[in-house]
Amino acid sequence: GTQYGPVRRSQQRRASAADAIDLLCLTDSTNLMRLQGGPNNFGNVLADAHTEGQRIAIEGIVYDGSGTPMRDVLIECWQADAHGRYAHPADSKPSGFRGFGRTGADFSSGVFRFETIKPGRVLAGPISGGKLQAPHIALILFARGINEKKKTRMYFDDEPVANAEDPVLSGVEWEVRRKTLIAKREQRGNEVVYRLDIRVQAADPALETILFDV
Numbered sequence: 001g002t003q004y005g006p007v008r009r010s011q012q013r014r015a016s017a018a019d020a021i022d023l024l025c026l027t028d029s030t031n032l033m034r035l036q037g038g039p040n041n042f043g044n045v046l047a048d049a050h051t052e053g054q055r056i057a058i059e060g061i062v063y064d065g066s067g068t069p070m071r072d073v074l075i076e077c078w079q080a081d082a083h084g085r086y087a088h089p090a091d092s093k094p095s096g097f098r099g100f101g102r103t104g105a106d107f108s109s110g111v112f113r114f115e116t117i118k119p120g121r122v123l124a125g126p127i128s129g130g131k132l133q134a135p136h137i138a139l140i141l142f143a144r145g146i147n148e149k150k151k152t153r154m155y156f157d158d159e160p161v162a163n164a165e166d167p168v169l170s171g172v173e174w175e176v177r178r179k180t181l182i183a184k185r186e187q188r189g190n191e192v193v194y195r196l197d198i199r200v201q202a203a204d205p206a207l208e209t210i211l212f213d214v
Contacts, residue, residue, distance in 0.1 A: 044103035046077075046116040051097055053082030053117030057193045058154065058183065061110045062141060065201030069110025073143040077101045077114055079136075084120035118156070124167055134162035134169065141198070151212045154196045155182045172210060180209040 047055060058077070062070045078100050080086050085095035097117070105112045122133045134155055141150040155163055163169055163182065172178050183196035202208040 044101050044112075044114045046079075046098065046101045046114060051081075051117055053097075053120075054192070056116060056118050057191060058114040058116065058137065058196070059111055059193055060183075060196040060198060062105065062112070062143070062198045062200065063202075067202075069105070070143050070200075071105050071107045071110045073105050073112070073141055075103055075105070075112050075114075076140045076142075077116070078138040078140075079116065080119040080122050082117055082120050084122045086122075121162060131167045132162070132165060134159050134166035136166070136168075139198070141200070150200055152198065152209055153181050153212070154194070156185065156194060157182050158185050174206075176206045177208070177210055180207065 047053070062073045062075070064070050080099060081095040081097040083095070085097075087095045087098045087100070099119075101114050101116065103112055103114060116137075119135045119137060121135055124131050124133050136156075137154045139152050139154055141152075153168070155166070155169060163178075169178055169181065172181075180199070181196075183194035186193045186195060198209045199207055200209065200211070
């Protein structure tokens with residue numbers, strides 16, 4: 001699919017800590033795992049009883065170009081805490097919330113799921129003009145048939161003002177495609193679920209999820 005790159009590789013060398021932390025999951029999740037204690041510490045449940053913030057679940061299905069759910073896909077996520085801080089030493093106030101998770105899709109339904117908290121707004125670095133980013137979660141996809149890992153973001157449909165101000169989301173020139181990054185909120189009893197289906201390719205380009213070239 002078409003690759004959208006708000007941050008080009010040549011620009012990354014000039015990125016501040018704010019930029020680098022936000023892009024870390026998209027560029028080097030192995031390094032992130034090393035900093036946080038190794039790959040065995042991660043699953044699809046990111047929040048525990050001591051984690052501050054609104055509890056949410058994230059669900060979706062990853063579709064291939066034929067519209068078939070990719071049941072063998074592995075998804076990683078990386079996010080800030082409720083105050084917009086990351087669990088990374090480059091953050092000026094590193095968070096105690098690890099912010100990293102990993103899960104596979106359910107082989108029967110193709111649905112992936114994370115249980116986490118809603119992230120806060122993050123101050124972007126010079127690459128994004130130093131503007132506040134909207135609450136978002138970085139997602140990275142691995143699967144058979146994908147030569148390179150696919151990187152995207154998930155925003156929240158109940159944050160319209162923040163989304164309009166986000167320098168990455170507003171940097172997508174084809175406005176209709178911004179919707180492919182925005183998860184829809186559902187209330188299921190006492191649980192808040194945000195649903196985002198990801199289409200790595202689509203016959204209609206307007207429906208194809210934006211993938212970032214970073």
